Amino acid sequence: MKLRAQVLLSILVCFATAFTQTIQKDATPKTMQERLGYPASARLLVIHADDLGMSHSVNRATFEALEKGWITSASILVPCPWFPEVARWAKQHPDADLGIHLALTSEWTDLRWGPVSGMNRVPSLVDGQGYFPLDTPDVDRNAKMPEVEYELHSQIDRAKKAGIPLTHLDMHMAGMVSSIELFDVYRKLRDEYKLPILLEPAGTHGLPSGVSVPADEATIERIITMEPGVASSDWFDWYKKQLSTLTPGVYQLIVHVAYDDEEMRGATWDHADWGISAISPGARVCVGDLERVGEGATVAILQ
């Protein structure tokens, strides 16, 4: 099977390094583009794949997409069975822009995972079967924050111990912005590990209701991600429309890449919206054909 790339964007430029630099405060607040070394008028795009490590199918597709520049970064589900394969690949690709996809949920039904720190250490984070719950509302209802903090430290620390150079933290199923308490842990991890977190001012990965933070804490103007309901034949046009209308800012396009194989069909069998259409050949990587022109390049400038 072959991943098809479609041309929407071009030049890749240095991002990850700049992104992890300490944000400098001065009298005149700078835009995120300026803080990254670009003009305030730049339109920058991170093309990001979630769920690396979930399965061999996801790993194969993500590695290929990163190696060919179809995506610019990815984040890792550390509790998943194929995490060791990610660690091995990361050693061979030390410049890859990889973050931790902080996980407190396990959404499939036949393939599941639980806390790295063990169900006995963090009992408020597991369901009756000993796995992370299927969805975030269960986390909101039951999770004790000291256990959340312990588990997420364990996930980050396992990746660091495996030698993976981390560039950022983000969250599985938007789990870190579903309550004020979880959001506090998210920010705390950011400060402790000195890693940028994915955060948009509003939207699925935005601030929880009732929370306000300084404006420059949001790292992304807006997340662009396709929700179920768009026919795969319309994907190209959908992405084109989303990207062509963007105003200056830093955006993140989130995709989920995998091969349309037995393993992936087995994992997604009872999730109609994440089945064939989400992983059908030719539509896995929806923006791409990007040329790599600089080291550590993980942002595309929209032309």
Added chain:
Amino acid sequence: MKLRAQVLLSILVCFATAFTQTIQKDATPKTMQERLGYPASARLLVIHADDLGMSHSVNRATFEALEKGWITSASILVPCPWFPEVARWAKQHPDADLGIHLALTSEWTDLRWGPVSGMNRVPSLVDGQGYFPLDTPDVDRNAKMPEVEYELHSQIDRAKKAGIPLTHLDMHMAGMVSSIELFDVYRKLRDEYKLPILLEPAGTHGLPSGVSVPADEATIERIITMEPGVASSDWFDWYKKQLSTLTPGVYQLIVHVAYDDEEMRGATWDHADWGISAISPGARVCVGDLERVGEGATVAILQ
């Protein structure tokens, strides 16, 4: 891909139920065949697949082989990511002869698993990465028996809680007979759960050195399993030779079934002997075409 069955054996008869009956002691010790309700001269064969739950590929092949009668029983790796798929299948197949493949090791390098009870609860059972060690000598060196006992209870209890009717206990990588202490835990679990354990008088799954137990504790005369080094073109003849020379007794033929797909190639990539040859089409199930003539049938009588 199609699993090919080759005719070596015939009639299937009731085994699992009889096998789990309380062994009756009387003045004249009975042979295992007699205890199962057969003449002392019977040659009985369990055809058993290990490692159910390890991957979707293994699950698919094992389910198919059980449904078609090419194998007569299987045992489950509870700590593995695809265990929930096994639990779902077991509910739909309540007569399937399924046991627990007690696990303290995780032998692949890109796909790994660790204790169900969590690395913090059983720290002597995990390696530096938090997974079960790659091989049994590491278990022998480091494992503390109370932690082994706790973890194996957790594995059995998770399967019972998931509603799987269990018929037996056996062991991943012969891990429960590699020391006297581990063997003691194995027998203890047998007595606690009242489930027969796989045990041969001598051989890879036989008594640890220096141990003697009453003769009738061995449940199997001898295990037949192919070791690396036999070309796949010779497999049929190899099995034929092994089975045709058996004298009266109860034997267990152990196989490892999976599809020759990307997931399985990914898991076994650095294990030459477990790669293509072990999972090549046409040789996955090496004895079969058995007719099901009784309920709960899990033994073949060699003609």
